[in-house]
Amino acid sequence: MKKIFLIPLMFLTFLSLTACSPTDDDLIVPETPEQPENPGNGNSDDNDPEEPTDPIPGGNGRYLVLFTSRSGNTERVANEIRDQLDCDILEVEPETAFETDYNAMLERARDELNAIQHGNFPAVKTSMEDFDSYDLVFVGYPIWYGSMATTMQSFLHNHSSKLEGKRIALFATSGGSGISSSAREAEALCPNSEILDQTLLLTSSSLSQMESRIATWLEEIGAHQEEPETPDQSSLSMAITVGDRTITATMEDNAAARDLLSRLPMEVTLNDYNNTTEKIFYPDPELELEGVTQGCAPVPGDITIYVPWGNLAIFCKNWSSSNDLVRIGHIDGNGIEALNVPGDISVRLEKR
The missing domain is CATH 3.40.50.360 (Flavodoxin domain)
Structure with a gap:
């Protein structure tokens, strides 16, 4: 009679132990992450963002x-x-x-x-x-x-x-x-x-x-900020039209010259100054001078800025060195002859 009761008891004990045992999946963790088709729980796209996100842009x-x-x-x-x-x-x-x-x-x-x-x-x-x-x-x-x-x-x-x-x-x-x-x-x-x-x-x-x-x-790793492209010669060239004649000038790569070029085209009157030593006009507003190198001894054809007054001066004759002058360009060849005339003259300035 005791044997009859013992057999059911052993069977129930076996079932209990089996139910509490860990499975192989609980014991073994793969070293390399698996990649199911879908993110999240592996069977749904519900967690995907509805709209893509735009990065904050830089230059x-x-x-x-x-x-x-x-x-x-x-x-x-x-x-x-x-x-x-x-x-x-x-x-x-x-x-x-x-x-x-x-x-x-x-x-x-x-x-x-x-x-x-x-x-x-x-x-x-x-x-x-x-x-x-x-x-x-x-x-x-x-x-x-x-x-x-x-x-x-x-x-x-x-x-x-x-x-x-x-x-x-x-x-x-x-x-x-x-x-x-x-x-x-x-x-x-x-x-x-x-x-x-x-x-x-x-x-x-x-x-x-x-x-x-x-x-x-x-x-x-070779990552760096993008530098501005070095301007070619034509982007630093200016045309000056006097009557039916057009002469050219090559500008410096500095802030004042760039500022002037950015404002072209323009028509101005060049006022005669100091017996045709210079032809001058006053840009409005004054040209940007931040970071430019001051001081030059102008020669015929030099295009300059006289810092104390803010005027542009094209020299038709040699002049003494001055720390108040900023050279921003030079008229090409013998083009200064077109400006080396008495009195005021009207000109048109354009980028080439």
């Missing part, structure tokens, strides 16, 4: 700085890169903002990193239509538990196909962790992009050197 359209930041450190680095390059910038933000409580944030970060290992990427509210206009994309993030912050992982995962063929430069901030693991994550997330070997990591001990460290890094 240099060759580069884009993407960053995500919780404490503000990565944002500081991103803004410094943007300032040094004068380029576009865009913050990548999570769908749900991170907790202000540090321990709660750490717990969420652990959960999201574990979810990414299983192919489930947390939702972000930032997206880009394309990256076609950029030569180089900077990607910045804090490092959590040795990994790239989950928000940026999601963004790269979502935009992997749009980043194909693009050069990507990684920068990160951390309390002391290295950047190599997150660089490998970037390579896995964007396998068809070129992840540059030269990365930038700023830790709590080196953040104070941010400006110089960034400048050195940008030089290493």
Whole structure:
């Protein structure tokens, strides 16, 4: 009789143990993040932003700085890169903002990193239509538990196909962790992009050197502000029409000459001054003089500004050196003969 009761008891015990045992999925975490077709929970597009986000534009359209930041450190680095390059910038933000409580944030970060290992990427509210206009994309993030912050992982995962063929430069901030693991994550997330070997990591001990460290890094990877194109000779050339004759002048590449050229065409009367030593007129407003070099000994054909009065003076004769004169151009060849006549003359000034 005891044996009959013992058999059902053993069977119930076996069922209980089986129900409480961990599965293989709970024990094994893959080392390389999986990439399901859809972000978020892997089976829906519901978390995708409805409209792409426009970066804040800079003057240099060759580069884009993407960053995500919780404490503000990565944002500081991103803004410094943007300032040094004068380029576009865009913050990548999570769908749900991170907790202000540090321990709660750490717990969420652990959960999201574990979810990414299983192919489930947390939702972000930032997206880009394309990256076609950029030569180089900077990607910045804090490092959590040795990994790239989950928000940026999601963004790269979502935009992997749009980043194909693009050069990507990684920068990160951390309390002391290295950047190599997150660089490998970037390579896995964007396998068809070129992840540059030269990365930038700023830790709590080196953040104070941010400006110089960034400048050195940008030089290493060949990123720089776009310099204005050197003007060709024609863009610094001016035509002066006197009656039926047109003479030319080659202008200096300085602020005053550029200012004058920007106002052309214009018709002015050149007043005779000091017995045809100079032909003068008064630009209104006065020409820009910031950064120009003062002082010259004018020769026939020199076009100058007399700083105390603000007048333009074209010299028809040699004159003594003066620190109050700024040379802004010279009449080509023997063209000064057309102006070296008594009395006032009317002329038309045009860019060539």
